[in-house]
Amino acid sequence: MTNPYLDARFQPLSGTFIMYYLRTPRDNLDAIRGQLARRGGDVPWDRLRTLIEQRRTLTGQAEQLRHELKQGSDGVAKLKREKQSADACMAAMKVIGEQIKMIEGELRNVEEALTDLNLRIPNLPHSSVPIGKDAGDNQEARRWGSPPLLTTPAKSHWELGEDLGILDFDRAAKISGARFAVLTGAGARLERALINYMLDLHTTQHGYREVLPPFLVNRTSMTATGQLPKFEEDLFRLSDEDYFLIPTAEVPVTNLHRDEILSESALPIRYAAYTPCFRREAGSYGKDTRGLIRLHQFNKVELVAFAKPDQSYEELERLTGHAEAILQGLGLHYQVVTLCTGDMGFSAAKTYDIEVWLPSQSQYREISSCSNFEGFQARRAGIRYKDAAGKKGQKTEFVHTLNGSGLAVGRTLVAILENYQQPDGSVTIPEVLRHYMGGMERIKKE
């Protein structure tokens, strides 16, 4: 049995990951089982338990034998130095060596099975997360602003955009296919203005360091943040190389510190990154087929944070607030909801979604998702921290990782078109964006 996630073509996941992950379930398998039951899902607990037992037994045997081998080999060296015959000892050690190989073979099989299984177990929800089975059980946390007062029936963003000549879906379909869009003229510039506005606000007002990462990443990175092994069908992958197009900047940016030990004084570390995002959208046939809401490629400014465990929930509130600040600056009405256990993503311990008001649909649509992953990604990625001074007794611990969209740029553009539409079909540009638009105040038909 081969495990592609430990494939030697790429850096395998660190030993740290494997050991920790195997250990936790053993210590409190039942507690974890209980917590996990709240999010539904299926974990083969008996098989897990058996594998853990097997691993423990085999590891003990292997260590004992290796110890004997080491002693014996040292004995051989000593005998040879004293010009005595070591043949008997060498023969005995050869037997032990063979036993070790056998046991290590079994151990490898058990560890691969265990690793693969562990990688497919979702994160435990935080105690403050409401229990529920789907989006209907999410809880509204707060609302900001109010819907715009439109004097005419609200047009959809694709009608507005196509009428204004700034959105072109037909040509996008010709060049690429369904679920792609072309922005032109003031539309392209508005998208770029939004990216700049968001990055500028986060880097100058909110304390984030800007990052421009690769958009293609390897399998190990995808596994570390939790997209793999379970969700490969959601990703675009190159056929000739084992590279994946990132579905979010969370992947490259979180992996920035993979297999590193950060100094405690450096925390929290905050990054803001603009990247395009690529998603297969498998299984979403028929949903949001028109417009910019659900595309195979879209732009996003992502916020990523690494925090000490005792500060990560404070950080989640702060990060969510930073995403909200963008919407407030743009004057867009939104609500924040706390996702219930059944609606949360695989890797998250707690998630807030920010949903912006879309007049044409008379509903709130997700524009940001802010999550605390606690140690889930950090364990998979081997991201730890330690006191800078390296004082005695200072334990290296896993950091908590967080991230959130700040914001999804395409959907923000949608919200602006729809919320700022005028009776004549033009669109007013929010104040804060005007200097990024060369002073333009309104998008009119060209």
Add this chain to the structure above:
RNA sequence: GGAGAGGUGGCCGAGUGGCCGAAGGCAGCAGUUUGCUAAACUGCCGUAGGGGGAAACUUCUACCGAGGGUUCAAAUCCCUCCCUCUCCGCCA
């Protein structure tokens, strides 16, 4: 794509089969000393897992890019892969 050189602890850098978890140096930490931030000296100073101990600590195992192999014994020998650097080609 072609040719070559390399990957050792936070960093630099020794180490071509056993006495090597790894010399030495730098940085860091603790302390001593000199009437000041500078210097000298001494000690400590990787990660993970298991056992023992209240703890300081101790003991076992693994790790010298990754994986496999040879051997009683591998940082050291062999194979595969990944990565980095230099030169040529190509290209933004």
